[in-house]
Amino acid sequence: xxxxRGVTVNVLLDGIGVGYSWRKSDRALKKxxxxxxxxxxxxxxxxxxxxxxxxxxxxxxxDGEVAYIGGMNVSKNNLVKASKHPIDDVHFKxxxxxxxxxxxxxxxxxxxxxxxxxxxxxxxxxxxxPEKSHPIVARVVQDGPDEYHNRIRWTLxxxxxxxxxxxxxxxxxxxxxxxxxxxxxxxxxxxxxxxxIVPAHSNIPFVxxxxxANFSRIxxxxxxxxxxxxxxxxxxxxxxxxxxxFIGSTNxxxxxxxxxxEINLECFDSSLNAQLTQxxxxxxxxxxxxxEEEMSQLPIYKKIRNNLFRLFSPYL
Numbered sequence: 001x002x003x004x005r006g007v008t009v010n011v012l013l014d015g016i017g018v019g020y021s022w023r024k025s026d027r028a029l030k031k032x033x034x035x036x037x038x039x040x041x042x043x044x045x046x047x048x049x050x051x052x053x054x055x056x057x058x059x060x061x062x063d064g065e066v067a068y069i070g071g072m073n074v075s076k077n078n079l080v081k082a083s084k085h086p087i088d089d090v091h092f093k094x095x096x097x098x099x100x101x102x103x104x105x106x107x108x109x110x111x112x113x114x115x116x117x118x119x120x121x122x123x124x125x126x127x128x129x130p131e132k133s134h135p136i137v138a139r140v141v142q143d144g145p146d147e148y149h150n151r152i153r154w155t156l157x158x159x160x161x162x163x164x165x166x167x168x169x170x171x172x173x174x175x176x177x178x179x180x181x182x183x184x185x186x187x188x189x190x191x192x193x194x195x196x197i198v199p200a201h202s203n204i205p206f207v208x209x210x211x212x213a214n215f216s217r218i219x220x221x222x223x224x225x226x227x228x229x230x231x232x233x234x235x236x237x238x239x240x241x242x243x244x245x246f247i248g249s250t251n252x253x254x255x256x257x258x259x260x261x262e263i264n265l266e267c268f269d270s271s272l273n274a275q276l277t278q279x280x281x282x283x284x285x286x287x288x289x290x291x292e293e294e295m296s297q298l299p300i301y302k303k304i305r306n307n308l309f310r311l312f313s314p315y316l
Contacts, residue, residue, distance in 0.1 A: 003034050010118060012110055014055040015041040017073075025074075037113045039261075053145050056260035058091075058249050061106055064121030067099040068092065069265055071172075071236040071249055080231070085203070088233040090170075090279070092247055094138075094265065097123050101140035105263055136269040143250065144261035152250050152264055153257045156180060159240050163187045168239040168280045169196045172232070173207050174225075175214065175253040175313050188221040197283055200227040206309045207253075212295070213306035219292050226287035233283065239276050243268055254314045 003009045013026050015038045026036040039055040060068040070091035072078055080086040094102070103120045111117055143152040160167065160183040167187055174196060176184070188194045196218075202208050218225060238246040248264030250256045298306075 003032065009034050010106075010110060011036045012039055012055070012106065012113060013037070014039050016054055037110065039109060039113045052259055054255075054260050055109060056249050056256060057105065057109070057263045059102055059106060059263060061099065061103045061120065064099070064103065064123050065095065067094045067102040069094060069102060069248055069263065071234050073234075086231040087203075088228075088231050088235060090235040090237060090247075092265070095123075096135060096138075097125065098138045098140065098265070099123055102263070102265075105140065105142050109261070134271070136267055136272055138265055138267045138269075140263060141246075141248075141266050142261075142263045143257070145259055146261075150257070152262055153177075153180065155264075155266065156238065156246070157183050159238070159244055159246065160184060160187050162244075163190075163192045163240045165192060165241050166239075167192055167194045168237075168277065169194075169252070170233070170235045170237045170280060170283065171196070171252045172199055172202055172234045172236070173204075173251045173253045173256075174198045174211055174218075175207070177254060177257070180252070180257075181218070184218075184223060185221050188223050194223040195226065195280075195284070196223065197226045197228050197233070197280065197287055199233045200229045200288065201232065203232055209302075209306045209309045210313055212298075212302075213310040215290055215295050216292060219290065219295075225290040226284055227290060228283055228287045230283070230286050235283075237276055237280070239273055239280060242270050242273050245269075245273055245276055258314075 011026070011029055011034060013036060018024055018026055018038060026038060029036050040053060058070060058072055058074075062068075068091055070089070072089040072091040075087070077083040077085055077087045078089055100122050103122075107118055107120055141151055141155050142148050143150070157179065160180075167184070184194055198211060199208075215225060236248060236250060245267045246264055247267065248262065250260075250262045250264050256262055
């Protein structure tokens with residue numbers, strides 16, 4: 001509809017992600033005249049060697065006025081009433097000068113995928129707008145297996161080092177590497193309350209098995225893990241103390257932190273943290289605390305299965 005109104009629409013789809021639907025989204029859009037491109041196509045003369053490098057970013061930039069960022073894919077599974085397997089998720093509407101940083105990431109990705117530069121309007125600071133709530137200090141942190149490699153991991157590590165009272169994490173997949181796990185344990189040893197919400201059942205069963213294999217070592221030093229019993233929760237949020245939050249596309253696993261192209265928004269604001277903490281608390285009400293004794297009493301075949309798949313953690 002936007003394209004038919006004369007709006008210039010550019011849709012960039014990951015080369016693997018586009019195959020999640022039997023009816024390829026880019027083909028359907030192209031038939032209607034919408035401009036699309038694939039980021040590292042899965043089948044190409046040059047792309048096959050990069051098949052493990054995926055664009056996991058989920059952003060929408062509109063007119064240089066507003067942007068959307070978070071963990072939500074454009075999927076019918078996010079429409080609860082229209083899906084047999086609904087997905088819980090959180091996405092954020094952003095306005096202000098920081099959206100230029102989000103737009104810049106899209107422009108760079110589009111150039112990488114197509115070799116073409118697109119012009120995108122910048123946020124106009126002088127344009128009159130209705131009064132909104134107080135501004136939030138924020139910046140974009142992008143990551144990928146390129147010049148931005150490991151930026152999100154180091155941002156998380158440094159934020160955990162600075163934690164004084166609490167760390168709250170919501171993530172669909174929690175398979176942190178040793179460095180991140182050590183940072184979480186160090187925070188817990190300092191007396192910081194560390195609470196993590198993961199899905200009771202994700203959309204990838206063997207990832208659930210790997211997470212379960214890690215529960216015992218994660219629970220050391222008082223870290224608490226909750227399994228959310230709602231529909232699969234794909235939200236990705238980190239809340240530290242009453243001032244720092246991290247929202248975006250990154251999961252706590254090797255694929256996100258090593259191989260994927262990701263984008264997160266680092267925010268400093270107490271009122272935003274209060275809202276996110278309320279969201280965390282609501283999800284926690286529907287979650288079940290993981291008890292270490294229950295993990296030790298798992299049937300032997302589950303322990304063998306879980307630890308077997310844990311060997312593949314660096315590739316998940």
